[in-house]
Amino acid sequence: MKNKILALAVLLLTTTGIQAQIDRSTPPKAGPAPEINLEKPETFTLDNGLKVLVVENHKLPRVSMVLTMDNPPIFEGDKAGVSTLTGAMLGEGTKNIPKEKFNEEVDYLGANMNFSSRGASANTLSKYFPRILELMAKGALNPDLNQEQFATEKERTLENLKSGEKDVSSNARRISSALTYGKDHPYGEFTTKESVEGLSLEDVKQFYNNYYAPQNAYLVIIGDVKPSEVKKLVKKNFGSWKKSELPKNTMPKVNNVAETQVNFVDFPNAVQSEVQVTNAIQLKKGDPDYFPVLIANKILGGGGEARLFLNLREDKGYTYGAYSSTGDDKYVARFVASASVRNAVTDSAVVAFLDELHRIRNEKVSEEELANAKAKYTGDFVLALERPTTIAAYALNIETDNLPQDFYQTYLKKINAVTTEDIQRVAKKYYLADNARIIVVGKGSEVAEKLENLTYNGKDIPVKYFDKYTNAIEKPDYNKSIDPSVSVENIFNEYIKAIGGEDAVKDIESVYMIAQAELQGQKMGLETKVTSSGKSSTVVSMAGNVMQKQIFNGATGFVAAQGQKIPFTEEQVTAAKAEAHPFPEMMNENATLAGIEDVDGEEAYAVKMDENTTNYYSKESGLKIKQVKTMKQGPQTMTVPITYSDYREVEGVKFPFGLSQSMGPMTLDFQVSEILVNENVTDADFE
Structure with missing residues (x-):
């Protein structure tokens, strides 16, 4: 039954992606580079070394501010993770303002404020600018680094590390940086469970005292302000910030490999x-x-x-x-x-x-490719100029990268050249x-x-x-040996036994499952019905509205979505017949044993149900813990995994109440809210 989720999610994403086709074969021709007029910031430097850049822009009654410390990269070594913890604790109140009151006031004033181990940022209406600048300064310079908050953030960091252990994409990015730069380089080191567990509140305080310093700091303020007012406010709020001597960091040289x-x-x-x-x-x-x-x-x-x-x-x-x-x-x-x-x-x-x-x-490259790339880059650059954060970044780059003052005014001319x-x-x-x-x-x-x-x-x-x-x-041994006595029949029998036994399973004529997931901030509803006589129904809804139906009556089927009703192909009918049963293991006679594999740290038998579907059954529990299905969507061939967890007993049979499906960069985590056995399923559901 759960196999239907795979087909459904694929179809949902396919149909929701049907849009009017745009002809991109003939891009617009590039014209001359537009003139870029960036306001030159007014600058001043406090006695403690903080450099302030102010750009007046009275188009909207808003102000953006960015505080950045341009310190050299920091190698944390056996304290890896201390910068993450420090950044997480900043902005959670001050020594004089409790966290709840601090956050409540920022929200009340309709502002946004963020902190990190390298600075802070805020965005506010101009009439609240003085108070928001004051709060940002208090949060950055007088943080309440207390043991309770430290314990909370440390536990959260450990939980994030644990939840990311199986995420292949994030691990790949970490591994790639470490191999390219080296683990002993600030850009290559990474946080581990062991390094976080060894951290203390004193480590956070030491990091803050060492690196949260004004001599390499920049404060960029852009918006509906007057430089004279800004200068007074900055001196008042940041003038007491004390310099500290930065620890010496020596970065190792990064070398590329001698051969690919x-x-x-x-x-x-x-x-x-x-x-x-x-x-x-x-x-x-x-x-x-x-x-x-x-x-x-x-x-x-x-x-x-x-x-x-x-x-x-x-x-x-x-x-x-x-x-x-x-x-x-x-x-x-x-x-x-x-x-x-x-x-x-x-x-x-x-x-x-x-x-x-x-x-x-x-x-x-061809002249056409070059012209198209320049046109696209020019368009992206001009659009980015609409954002205050872009202007702030450009002003900051000129300072931190020692660029000519006209670097961005002449940017597009250099692109065109x-x-x-x-x-x-x-x-x-x-x-x-x-x-x-x-x-x-x-x-x-x-x-x-x-x-x-x-x-x-x-x-x-x-x-x-x-x-x-x-x-x-050394190269691992990926071919784990299988006991010759183990067969597909044994594996299926152990699975049936694990979920409740053959007698209990045979009494099930229909299963009705209701589940929910979140997709792009909206609630996705999923209802599946499947019978032992070979019929199935899947209905997907978003925010309570039916988006798609997939119906199979045992002989024919169709998909209905966006006002269209598309009959099953012969291939889809064959696949539906193989899956339209509450427990396909009871009827699959062509499955083959593919080997033993590791599934999230658990050894499992891999059983090929057909050419496109492989199920994984735990060696220890016998339960089905994963399915991988290969599907085609236009010219693309997709590998779609779904994991099963949280087995619970319903009418004497265990069903998974947790189902997680990944497809490309997207993951859908379904939580089953109800399973009905031999209830609320009629022939009308499959018409």
């Missing part, structure tokens, strides 16, 4: 591989190469019109999207090209990435196709062997293995 290699990390629960092709670079905003790199990245992987997206998604259907980013930093940055791809095409996706890297290095020769030159310099790490985080039992056979341009690409903490390891 695959760095593989096994996540047995991964239903798709996270692939990143990356290398460290030295690039600053003030460098001559900066503007050519912006356009090169836009052409390579800067959006839905870029080469990586068109190749890996539109042409080959490997992924929902493939992108690249080319960072800039005063110390060290990196280039990254990335995508989440199906396990079966992981090696092919790596080749596609390398193809595009070599292509942009070895061949000039980029040539095809420039693109090829910077691609060769920054996209190191022959010295890149190809970081793959995925399911080793399905992808490792193919990666080991990977070649490019007639040359083998070596594979090096790491654990999830980026420690080098």
